[in-house]
Amino acid sequence: MNNFSKIYKITLSALLLLLVIGCKAPAIVENNAKTTLPEIYQPSASYTALAADTTNIAVKPWQEFYKDKYLKDLIDKALHSNQELNIQLQEIEIAKNDIRVKKGALLPSVSLQAGASVDKVGRYTSQGAGDATTEIEPGKEMPDPLGNFAIGAVANWEVDVWKKLRNSSKAAVDRYLATVEGKNFVVTNLVAEISSSYYELLSLDNQLDIIRQTIKIQKNALEVVKIQKEAARSTELAVQKFQAEVLSTQNKEYEILQQIKETENKINFLLGRYPQEIPRDKSVFMTENIADVYTGIPSQLLANRPDIKQAELELDASKLDVKIARAEFFPKFEISAGVGLEAFKPTYLVKIPESLLYNLAADMAAPLINKNAIQAEFASANARQIQSLYEYEKTVLGAYLEVNTQISNIDNLQKNFSMQNQQVQALNKAIDAANDLFKAARADYFEVLMTQRDVLEAKLDLIETKKKQLASVVQIYRSLGGGWK
Structure with missing residues (x-):
């Protein structure tokens, strides 16, 4: 709980710092x-x-x-x-x-993604040793090489807090x-x-x-x-x-x-x-x-x-x-999210919730130094x-x-x-x-x-x-x- 509190305080401080930095923008002369x-x-x-x-x-x-x-x-x-x-x-x-x-x-951009890959790692590595001792089912070891099959949807969205995108749309009109x-x-x-x-x-x-x-x-x-x-x-x-x-x-x-x-x-x-x-x-x-x-x-x-x-x-x-x-x-505020299915064998993709994956992330970035291009x-x-x-x-x-x-x-x-x-x-x-x-x-x-x-x-x-x-x-x-x- 103390670690989470520290992470929360650091994140909040970073957000406040970015807002302060972002507020230093030149005024618009009408x-x-x-x-x-x-x-x-x-x-x-x-x-x-x-x-x-x-x-x-x-x-x-x-x-x-x-x-x-x-x-x-x-x-x-x-x-x-x-x-x-x-x-x-x-x-x-x-x-x-x-x-x-x-x-x-x-609007958020949503895309469908599908992929397949094969990964062969050395047996005398931490991942290889772990795969060798892992059983999928009793008596069945992890396959070697290890395949990876995935299908899912990914979404990205820039939150238009400062009306940049809306103004761009109005300018286009x-x-x-x-x-x-x-x-x-x-x-x-x-x-x-x-x-x-x-x-x-x-x-x-x-x-x-x-x-x-x-x-x-x-x-x-x-x-x-x-x-x-x-x-x-x-x-x-x-x-x-x-x-x-x-x-x-x-x-x-x-x-x-x-x-x-x-x-x-x-x-x-x-x-x-x-x-x-x-x-x-x-x-x-x-x-x-x-x-x-x-x-x-x-x-x-x-x-x-x-x-x-x-x-x-x-x-x-x-x-x-x-x-x-x-x-x-x-x-700039951006939100990204993804949801899909992933498994090392196509037949395992339908085994839910074991094959289910999802992620959600929010990012904020502001120019800190070398603003010459923006200026x-x-x-x-x-x-x-x-x-x-x-x-x-x-x-x-x-x-x-x-x-x-x-x-x-x-x-x-x-x-x-x-x-x-x-x-x-x-x-x-x-x-x-x-x-x-x-x-x-x-x-x-x-x-x-x-x-x-x-x-x-x-x-x-x-x-x-x-x-x-x-x-x-x-x-x-x-x-x-x-x-x-």
């Missing part, structure tokens, strides 16, 4: 992100009336936001076959399985949710990229039509100059100048054809397929209405933007990682937490600036398109006047050439501005967090 956003986007004059309106185009599904049936069909196909999106879906599966791993660590938001962000960008590329393709189609119409007009003018030369009303210089202008415009035609091919291939790549023609209706491009833009208020970005929610979840997970790293300073891991976890905090703040700031920039862009492009449209109308009248004056010999060929060139450039610029208008609406829809719902 780092909170700055998420205070301006109340409005500081819009331009034309958007002031919408500044305090919470109506937000981001809540619209992309099927309602986009009206073009060909575009909607392309987006739908991309959402099923785009490789990057499918890769992200597998990331979600990986994160989901990681949750199962972390939750499994909270946060990272799983972050991958879901990451997938949503990929969808948002994919929808925007296909839409922008589609509008670029329509703009190239319209530019090609303008160039071909211009080539036809220039060839007609060239024929007129040739006739005038034969009638001695013009010179070879004028003929060559008109010929050079036709060739220059034809070069633009081939450049546009190449750009069309590249844009089609870009869309096909986003759809995860080999090159094929992209179905589209180019006739609606210039009449495509610019959607009404309702930006809501900046605080809605926190709920609508998948990348912001992803960064927030990563920040939460990194905070839990710090707690997990801190728990390594505390003692370094805690410091790294804390640094990663601060990194995640800055990443979150950067994402929020970037989202706000994207929307603010696109608001200004839409406003300025609208004014630009209106003025360019007036310019094209004026130049169309000028080209008619120049051709009439040239035929009447009241204007020289240089004036006609320059006017034709100005008209072509103005029409191409007008189409380019229209494309930018449509692209800016696509971008603000993406920047507000639309496209993934």
